[in-house]
Amino acid sequence: MADDRSIGSAGSRPGRRPGRILTMTLLAAALAVLATWVVWVQQSEGYRRDLAAQFESKTGEIAVRIHERFLAYRLVLHGGRGLFEVMDTVDRRTWHEYVDSLKLGEDIPGVQGLGFTLWLEPAELERHIDALHTEGVDSYRVWPEGPRGGYSSIVMLEPLDWRNQRALGYDMYSEPVRREAMDRALRTGSAAMSGKTTLVQETTADVQAGVLIYTPVFVRGMPTASEAQRRRALHGWVYMPFRMTNLMQGMLGPHSEGVRLRVFDQDERPQSLLYDSHPGRVADEQPEFASVKHLTLAGRTWLVRLEALPGYASRFDVRGAELTAIGMVGLLFVMTTWFFALTRERARALAHTTASLLRSERRYSTLVNVAQEGIAATDAEFRLTFVNPNLAEILGRSEAELLGRPLDELWRGGEAEKREQILARLGRGQGRRYETDLVRGDGRLLTALVSDAPLTTGEGRLRGAIVVMLDITERKDVERRIAHLATHDVLTGIPNRLMFSQQLTHAVDQAKRYGHRFALLFVDLDRFKRVNDEFGHHAGDQLLREAVRRMQHAVRSSDMLGRRGGDEFVVLLPEIESGHDAEVVAEKIRLALERPFVIDGEEATISSSIGIALYPDHGTDEDALMRHADEAMYRAKGEGRNRVGY
Numbered sequence: 001m002a003d004d005r006s007i008g009s010a011g012s013r014p015g016r017r018p019g020r021i022l023t024m025t026l027l028a029a030a031l032a033v034l035a036t037w038v039v040w041v042q043q044s045e046g047y048r049r050d051l052a053a054q055f056e057s058k059t060g061e062i063a064v065r066i067h068e069r070f071l072a073y074r075l076v077l078h079g080g081r082g083l084f085e086v087m088d089t090v091d092r093r094t095w096h097e098y099v100d101s102l103k104l105g106e107d108i109p110g111v112q113g114l115g116f117t118l119w120l121e122p123a124e125l126e127r128h129i130d131a132l133h134t135e136g137v138d139s140y141r142v143w144p145e146g147p148r149g150g151y152s153s154i155v156m157l158e159p160l161d162w163r164n165q166r167a168l169g170y171d172m173y174s175e176p177v178r179r180e181a182m183d184r185a186l187r188t189g190s191a192a193m194s195g196k197t198t199l200v201q202e203t204t205a206d207v208q209a210g211v212l213i214y215t216p217v218f219v220r221g222m223p224t225a226s227e228a229q230r231r232r233a234l235h236g237w238v239y240m241p242f243r244m245t246n247l248m249q250g251m252l253g254p255h256s257e258g259v260r261l262r263v264f265d266q267d268e269r270p271q272s273l274l275y276d277s278h279p280g281r282v283a284d285e286q287p288e289f290a291s292v293k294h295l296t297l298a299g300r301t302w303l304v305r306l307e308a309l310p311g312y313a314s315r316f317d318v319r320g321a322e323l324t325a326i327g328m329v330g331l332l333f334v335m336t337t338w339f340f341a342l343t344r345e346r347a348r349a350l351a352h353t354t355a356s357l358l359r360s361e362r363r364y365s366t367l368v369n370v371a372q373e374g375i376a377a378t379d380a381e382f383r384l385t386f387v388n389p390n391l392a393e394i395l396g397r398s399e400a401e402l403l404g405r406p407l408d409e410l411w412r413g414g415e416a417e418k419r420e421q422i423l424a425r426l427g428r429g430q431g432r433r434y435e436t437d438l439v440r441g442d443g444r445l446l447t448a449l450v451s452d453a454p455l456t457t458g459e460g461r462l463r464g465a466i467v468v469m470l471d472i473t474e475r476k477d478v479e480r481r482i483a484h485l486a487t488h489d490v491l492t493g494i495p496n497r498l499m500f501s502q503q504l505t506h507a508v509d510q511a512k513r514y515g516h517r518f519a520l521l522f523v524d525l526d527r528f529k530r531v532n533d534e535f536g537h538h539a540g541d542q543l544l545r546e547a548v549r550r551m552q553h554a555v556r557s558s559d560m561l562g563r564r565g566g567d568e569f570v571v572l573l574p575e576i577e578s579g580h581d582a583e584v585v586a587e588k589i590r591l592a593l594e595r596p597f598v599i600d601g602e603e604a605t606i607s608s609s610i611g612i613a614l615y616p617d618h619g620t621d622e623d624a625l626m627r628h629a630d631e632a633m634y635r636a637k638g639e640g641r642n643r644v645g646y
């Protein structure tokens with residue numbers, strides 16, 4: 001029922017406000033971009049801080065590793081010195097075995113060896129050289145040659161490979177850098193690191209910076225408490241030479257990518273450079289990250305400088321990935337906002353549509369309920385499912401009485417469409433407007449103008465009909481009266497000249513088609529004027545009406561009586577066999593009119609003159625027949641009135 005009440009369109013559907021959705025989505029996008037930017041800035045700062053800290057700690061780590069390694073070397077050095085302290089003599093063989101057991105060369109690249117350099121007073125030099133020649137070291141010499149205040153000579157250096165053999169007999173004390181360290185070791189009685197130098201083991205290829213670390217060895221039993229005592233008791237130095245590049249690479253492993261490590265002795269002048277992980281590279285003016293650590297190793301200060309090479313930071317830069325992740329979250333946020341905005345707008349639109357539908361429903365309900373027309377809805381079987389109050393009133397039946405009843409049951413029948421025809425037509429989507437007669441609840445008939453229209457489902461299947469009815473009974477009556485007036489005589493109610501003429505034409509057509517005969521009588525009252533004159537016009541009217549009544553009695557119902565005007569009448573006798581039949585009817589009329597008329601208590605007498613025309617004897621068209629009958633009537637009048645003639 002609710003469906004059926006929703007007649008007509010629900011009105012215009014509100015727009016979805018794409019502008020609002022766009023605004024919200026753009027706002028969300030702007031927020032996402034802003035959030036991404038803020039996070040990016042914060043990340044960038046944090047990232048720089050982290051990298052700087054990381055870089056600083058990396059430099060410190062390298063410094064610590066170098067320091068620890070040199071502490072270990074110093075222990076080795078002290079081990080060598082210990083050998084001299086516990087043994088009367090340390091010959092080459094003993095030294096070889098000791099150093100061999102240390103496995104210096106294998107485990108620690110860059111450590112060129114462990115050696116002993118003997119201190120010689122000038123007076124001892126000759127004897128010393130002779131002694132070694134005697135031992136079989138024929139090519140032995142102390143070099144560089146020349147008179148000096150004292151000599152040191154490398155007498156043992158293990159492993160004694162080809163490179164170290166080049167160093168035998170070398171007087172390190174003759175070279176200032178080494179001598180400074182040797183003197184310092186003697187002065188402190190402890191290990192001393194030399195400055196930068198070039199080892200005598202170097203050839204022309206792969207020349208590296210070298211450093212040496214010395215510890216003094218004293219003659220057993222001599223006092224060594226003071227510097228002077230130590231100088232007097234000096235026997236020589238146990239020392240270790242280092243090739244810096246090999247040493248550092250062995251110590252630190254292959255250098256880290258993206259960083260440059262340089263180690264300086266004492267200061268950062270180029271001539272102080274001990275090690276460079278990127279030799280030959282021009283120093284960056286302003287490296288992205290740089291860190292310097294100072295390291296004190298056996299009396300010397302080394303500077304460990306670590307610098308970031310271009311592109312270093314980007315290797316650890318995860319901001320791109322983070323930004324992508326944030327961007328994705330932002331995008332998700334934007335899409336979620338868009339989705340919610342869209343859903344919200346849809347919900348609003350739906351609510352709006354629903355409200356609009358309800359308003360529309362109320363509006364149409366009111367319209368339907370107050371409409372002058374009877375309005376009904378039916379189901380697919382043409383059974384009433386809704387009737388408005390006015391339809392119930394038009395049909396003179398209650399709503400309860402009507403609902404569920406097939407609407408066409410109220411049709412009066414006749415030429416109305418059958419239900420199947422109506423449903424078939426509606427099923428084709430065709431509505432129709434037609435007049436039909438209906439039976440009211442009280443039995444009275446009414447004429448209705450009916451308009452029906454199909455109601456279809458979304459798939460186009462008929463689900464019912466809307467029917468609008470207008471009661472046009474009164475209008476039809478008026479129409480009928482007007483039509484009657486146009487074709488009938490007002491005074492007597494019989495067909496007038498117009499209608500009679502049509503009927504006569506029809507009779508001619510029929511007679512021509514079927515070949516039968518018919519008769520036309522022309523009746524004129526005799527001396528009627530006198531009635532008017534004697535009794536008045538009103539009495540004349542009454543007489544005319546009575547005369548008509550008598551003539552109607554004289555003819556059959558299938559005959560037609562008409563008034564030509566005044567006191568002239570015509571009678572159409574469509575079913576006669578012969579002229580005699582017409583004469584009989586004419587005579588009956590004449591006799592009927594001959595009888596006296598009583599009008600308003602007074603008696604009046606008239607008569608009639610009647611002319612007969614037969615089809616086809618006296619004419620085969622209306623004019624000819626009328627003319628003949630008229631002439632026959634006049635002849636009768638001329639022959640004395642109150643008679644019938646052809």
Ligand SMILES: Nc1nc2c(ncn2[C@@H]2O[C@H](COP(=O)(O)OP(=O)(O)OP(=O)(O)O)[C@@H](O)[C@H]2O)c(=O)[nH]1
Nearest residue numbers: 525526527528529530532537538540541565566567
């Ligand atoms: N009361 C009345 N008189 C009418 C009506 N129509 C015509 N008349 C009168 O009927 C009379 C007809 O007269 P006529 O046919 O000329 O003459 P008559 O007196 O019948 O004489 P004849 O036909 O020669 O016998 C006229 O006086 C008309 O005024 C009408 O509707 N009512």
